[in-house]
Amino acid sequence: MPELPEVETVVRGLAQTVVGDTIESVWLGSKPEPLKSPAVVIERTLRHARIAAVRRMGKHIVIELDRAHARRPKVRRTRSKTSPGKDTAQFIVHLGMTGQLLVSKPDQELEKHTHLVAQLASGRELRFVDPRRFGRLAVHTRNGFETAGLEPLDVGFEIFVSLFRGRKTPIKSALLNQKLLRGVGNIYADESLFRAGVRPRCCAASLTRDQLRRLYDSIQQVLNQAIAAGGSSVSDYVNAQGEPGFFQFEHRVYGREGEPCLVCSTPVKRVVIAGRSSHYCPLCQK
Numbered sequence: 001m002p003e004l005p006e007v008e009t010v011v012r013g014l015a016q017t018v019v020g021d022t023i024e025s026v027w028l029g030s031k032p033e034p035l036k037s038p039a040v041v042i043e044r045t046l047r048h049a050r051i052a053a054v055r056r057m058g059k060h061i062v063i064e065l066d067r068a069h070a071r072r073p074k075v076r077r078t079r080s081k082t083s084p085g086k087d088t089a090q091f092i093v094h095l096g097m098t099g100q101l102l103v104s105k106p107d108q109e110l111e112k113h114t115h116l117v118a119q120l121a122s123g124r125e126l127r128f129v130d131p132r133r134f135g136r137l138a139v140h141t142r143n144g145f146e147t148a149g150l151e152p153l154d155v156g157f158e159i160f161v162s163l164f165r166g167r168k169t170p171i172k173s174a175l176l177n178q179k180l181l182r183g184v185g186n187i188y189a190d191e192s193l194f195r196a197g198v199r200p201r202c203c204a205a206s207l208t209r210d211q212l213r214r215l216y217d218s219i220q221q222v223l224n225q226a227i228a229a230g231g232s233s234v235s236d237y238v239n240a241q242g243e244p245g246f247f248q249f250e251h252r253v254y255g256r257e258g259e260p261c262l263v264c265s266t267p268v269k270r271v272v273i274a275g276r277s278s279h280y281c282p283l284c285q286k
């Protein structure tokens with residue numbers, strides 16, 4: 001499942017390629033699951049909108065749309081140049097488990113499981129492909145999109161510490177709780193806990209300030225390194241240009257059950273915590 005570094009990589013790729021472009025037409029597939037807004041509303045909001053910016057909130061891709069010229073009939077456009085910023089909207093994409101948001105050339109073959117194609121004035125296409133259909137597409141017309149949790153790369157240490165105060169769940173579960181930190185999922189939680197030397201089952205509330213400091217630093221380090229590597233391609237993940245990331249080669253525990261720890265050679269263990277696999281080294285992590 002794409003986590004913060006993968007979504008950030010897609011966002012950066014889109015920001016470089018489609019910002020300033022205008023959506024000319026929209027095609028939507030017939031599968032209802034990916035559509036969190038009615039198809040007709042998505043189509044109407046995107047059509048003729050200019051892509052003003054692309055940014056990330058947690059695991060969500062936020063595409064800021066400028067519709068200042070979209071709604072006015074051509075004959076009246078010269079007379080009504082007022083109210084910039086009023087005609088804005090947001091196109092929100094969540095990649096779910098297997099979603100891909102791709103910038104394609106129109107002659108590239110349409111992949112099976114394509115749920116949206118937005119034709120751009122530049123001639124390129126923005127395509128949403130998602131075989132398992134856990135991804136979501138939505139539009140917000142009042143720029144009101146909000147999502148819970150704090151950005152792990154922006155949060156300060158003291159606020160980070162306060163998130164876990166009195167929280168009697170395993171630290172792994174607390175890291176996956178998107179209402180606390182948004183964007184950290186299974187891979188980066190396991191990798192951060194390994195680097196911090198903290199076992200995933202440790203009670204969040206009982207972590208010492210030293211442990212929390214190491215965990216805070218590890219999360220920052222792991223996320224930044226993963227973004228620099230273009231994310232982890234463990235299943236279907238590719239960036240907006242269709243290319244894989246490389247951080248999977250830097251994983252120290254995730255997906256390495258039974259393999260020797262890279263620090264001490266003890267076999268990496270896998271346990272299930274809150275229904276999710278957790279990987280750790282029983283010697284390096286206390």
Ligand SMILES: [Zn+2]
Pocket residue numbers: 261262263264265266281282283284285
């Ligand atoms: Zn070890």
